[in-house]
Amino acid sequence: MIIAQQKPVKDIAAMISDCNKVLFVGCAGCVTVCLAGGEKETEILASSLRIMRKLEHKPIETVTFTATRQCDPEYIVALDNMVQEVDAIVSLACGVGVQYLAERFKDKWVVPALDTKFIGGATEHGVWEEKCGLCGDCVLHLTGGICPIIRCSKSILNGPCGGSQYGKCEISKDVDCAWQLIYDRMTALGKLDKLMEIQPPKDWTKSRDGGPRRAVREDVMIG
Amino acid sequence: MPCSGTIDHRVILHAFEDGADGVFVAGCMEGDCHFLKGNIRGKKRVQYVKQILDEIGFGSERVEFFNLSAAQGQRFAEIVKEMTERIMQLGPNPLTSNPDGKEGGIA
Amino acid sequence: MKTESKLQQILDNGQFGVTAEIGPPKHSSSEGMRHHAHMLKEHVDATNITDNQTAIVRLSSIAAGVHILDSGIEPIVQMTCRDRNRIAMQSDLMGAYSLGMRNVLCLSGDHQQFGNHPTSKNVYDVDSMQLIQLLRRMRDEKKFFSGEEIKEHEPRFFIGAVANPFADPFEYRVARLEKKVEAGAEFIQTQCIFDMERFERFMEMVRARGIDERVHILAGVTPLKGWRAAKYIQNNVSGMIVPEELVQRLKSAEDPKKEGVNICVEQIKYIKENIKGVHGVHIMAIAWEEVVPEIVERCGLYPRPKIN
Ligand code: SF4
Numbered sequence: 117m118i119i120a121q122q123k124p125v126k127d128i129a130a131m132i133s134d135c136n137k138v139l140f141v142g143c144a145g146c147v148t149v150c151l152a153g154g155e156k157e158t159e160i161l162a163s164s165l166r167i168m169r170k171l172e173h174k175p176i177e178t179v180t181f182t183a184t185r186q187c188d189p190e191y192i193v194a195l196d197n198m199v200q201e202v203d204a205i206v207s208l209a210c211g212v213g214v215q216y217l218a219e220r221f222k223d224k225w226v227v228p229a230l231d232t233k234f235i236g237g238a239t240e241h242g243v244w245e246e247k248c249g250l251c252g253d254c255v256l257h258l259t260g261g262i263c264p265i266i267r268c269s270k271s272i273l274n275g276p277c278g279g280s281q282y283g284k285c286e287i288s289k290d291v292d293c294a295w296q297l298i299y300d301r302m303t304a305l306g307k308l309d310k311l312m313e314i315q316p317p318k319d320w321t322k323s324r325d326g327g328p329r330r331a332v333r334e335d336v337m338i339g
Numbered sequence: 340m341p342c343s344g345t346i347d348h349r350v351i352l353h354a355f356e357d358g359a360d361g362v363f364v365a366g367c368m369e370g371d372c373h374f375l376k377g378n379i380r381g382k383k384r385v386q387y388v389k390q391i392l393d394e395i396g397f398g399s400e401r402v403e404f405f406n407l408s409a410a411q412g413q414r415f416a417e418i419v420k421e422m423t424e425r426i427m428q429l430g431p432n433p434l435t436s437n438p439d440g441k442e443g444g445i446a
Numbered sequence: 447m448k449t450e451s452k453l454q455q456i457l458d459n460g461q462f463g464v465t466a467e468i469g470p471p472k473h474s475s476s477e478g479m480r481h482h483a484h485m486l487k488e489h490v491d492a493t494n495i496t497d498n499q500t501a502i503v504r505l506s507s508i509a510a511g512v513h514i515l516d517s518g519i520e521p522i523v524q525m526t527c528r529d530r531n532r533i534a535m536q537s538d539l540m541g542a543y544s545l546g547m548r549n550v551l552c553l554s555g556d557h558q559q560f561g562n563h564p565t566s567k568n569v570y571d572v573d574s575m576q577l578i579q580l581l582r583r584m585r586d587e588k589k590f591f592s593g594e595e596i597k598e599h600e601p602r603f604f605i606g607a608v609a610n611p612f613a614d615p616f617e618y619r620v621a622r623l624e625k626k627v628e629a630g631a632e633f634i635q636t637q638c639i640f641d642m643e644r645f646e647r648f649m650e651m652v653r654a655r656g657i658d659e660r661v662h663i664l665a666g667v668t669p670l671k672g673w674r675a676a677k678y679i680q681n682n683v684s685g686m687i688v689p690e691e692l693v694q695r696l697k698s699a700e701d702p703k704k705e706g707v708n709i710c711v712e713q714i715k716y717i718k719e720n721i722k723g724v725h726g727v728h729i730m731a732i733a734w735e736e737v738v739p740e741i742v743e744r745c746g747l748y749p750r751p752k753i754n
């Protein structure tokens with residue numbers, strides 16, 4: 117899932133400093149699970165901003181709503197009436213949700229409350245870790261199920277580099293070397309010989325490269 | 340509340356919005372939680388609210404978490420006294436003493 | 447495949463090679479580098495020129511190569527994968543060749559967080575293994591990385607790579623070296639050797655796989671100025687091992703600098719006489735270039751062979 121974290125309240129306050137009535141929109145998808153932009157976080161943020169603005173003698177009125185998913189047009193239709201009377205919309209969704217709102221409500225000032233960080237999962241309650249770099253050409257079958265693109269600090273396809281020591285990456289003693297993990301897993305699987313194949317340079321056209329990527333399933337398209 | 344672990348961040352924030360001068364949450368002694376870690380969760384949540392209150396300039400002194408058991412009547416009295424003194428020093432909730440402040444709407 | 451590299455001729459002739467290292471400055475004057483080059487030129491076969499080492503912005507390694515060449519030493523241009531994508535790499539490689547560079551050393555490069563621009567974005571479009579392969583493709587197949595033909599004047603470098611016997615996983619280090627040789631590396635410079643016992647074990651595995659017969663391995667050594675430097679490397683540089691005895695030896699020395707040189711001379715002699723499969727030595731005298739001639743002479747590696 118997508119992992120996001122809330123921006124400092126002061127930064128969000130600055131984005132809406134000239135607004136008197138603001139709609140806060142949470143999202144019940146990924147950001148609810150990672151405790152960044154669900155119903156509860158939306159209300160906490162709204163309350164915080166009300167207190168802050170009142171202390172500044174510029175009280176603000178807030179409306180809160182949590183959409184099932186902000187990255188789906190059908191779930192933001194419900195906002196149509198609510199947006200009428202507000203000066204701005206603060207989205208607590210990932211960057212996708214913010215853009216869906218901005219696209220639908222063209223004349224409204226739509227701002228992000230979160231920093232969208234990565235896709236990953238929880239390693240324990242309250243801790244999330246990045247697992248996939250969305251490279252568009254998965255190589256996990258070559259690397260024992262451990263992603264070298266995002267878990268190696270240098271995205272090396274023929275690792276490990278010379279900085280790997282005692283299982284840790286050269287950047288920090290707190291970061292596992294992805295290639296040590298790959299080596300260990302391939303050893304356990306008895307597939308070390310696979311690591312002797314030189315992996316060719318990656319085709320980055322399938323990754324972040326020249327405009328937005330698209331995925332199409334024609335069989336489920338309507339019309 | 341059945342357990343200090345059920346305290347919600349929003350309840351504390353709303354209490355201040357509604358004019359409370361101070362809030363304290365009392366949980367059982369550490370290690371004595373009927374739900375194992377409820378009091379620790381409650382304490383962490385209060386910590387988080389303190390962080391927010393500091394960040395937005397309201398100040399974190401008006402909210403506190405205390406551990407005490409139901410049998411410690413005297414300790415309770417002490418805590419109440421301590422908290423009351425602290426709040427007296429801080430003065431009234433700045434949101435209510437704010438002369439031109441209007442109540443913000445809550446949806 | 448023969449190139450115009452003098453280093454290649456020396457190594458291919460079976461002579462024990464000697465290379466050193468010059469780090470470009472954090473400013474735009476060539477004076478210091480030229481000074482060092484003049485100091486070293488009779489005593490080494492070639493010098494590496496580091497490429498923004500430890501991710502600190504320095505004068506370009508290729509531009510530095512021009513100054514070094516002009517001062518009478520053959521440069522080995524280092525190229526990391528950190529700062530350039532494949533377009534910039536090829537462009538710079540052709541540029542370097544046109545300026546007279548004949549040796550390239552391919553490396554991953556230290557992560558940018560160690561340098562003076564930790565907020566920058568790294569590239570790693572290709573990794574060091576792929577860079578070796580791509581250099582081979584340009585030279586041997588006369589093709590750009592993309593496969594497009596290079597119609598004429600393809601860059602013909604003597605291709606080097608690095609190996610770190612002190613990084614982990616230890617056993618895989620030899621396999622990865624072999625992979626680099628498969629990719630097309632023709633000479634290898636190792637990370638600084640302080641733990642001789644580990645290096646010997648490494649070389650044993652290298653010989654067992656016959657890698658030393660397919661590539662020229664130059665053992666990396668570094669003279670240390672004192673125990674603090676040794677301790678620093680021991681504690682702070684990932685992928686290096688400094689045995690405690692070495693720290694102690696420097697600590698108890700009357701003249702630590704002299705002892706540092708002594709140790710380095712002993713190491714080179716030991717490697718040359720006892721470790722089969724090593725074809726040369728790479729002396730990395732970090733900010734201490736002036737000591738290299740003495741080391742080379744004391745190891746009996748002077749004068750250097752003349753190549754025309
Ligand atoms: S290889 Fe690519 S698609 Fe697969 S996990 Fe890594 S980044 Fe994601």
Ligand code: SF4
Nearest residue numbers: 268277285286293294
């Ligand atoms: S130490 Fe490991 S994880 Fe870190 S950059 Fe090198 S290969 Fe990648």
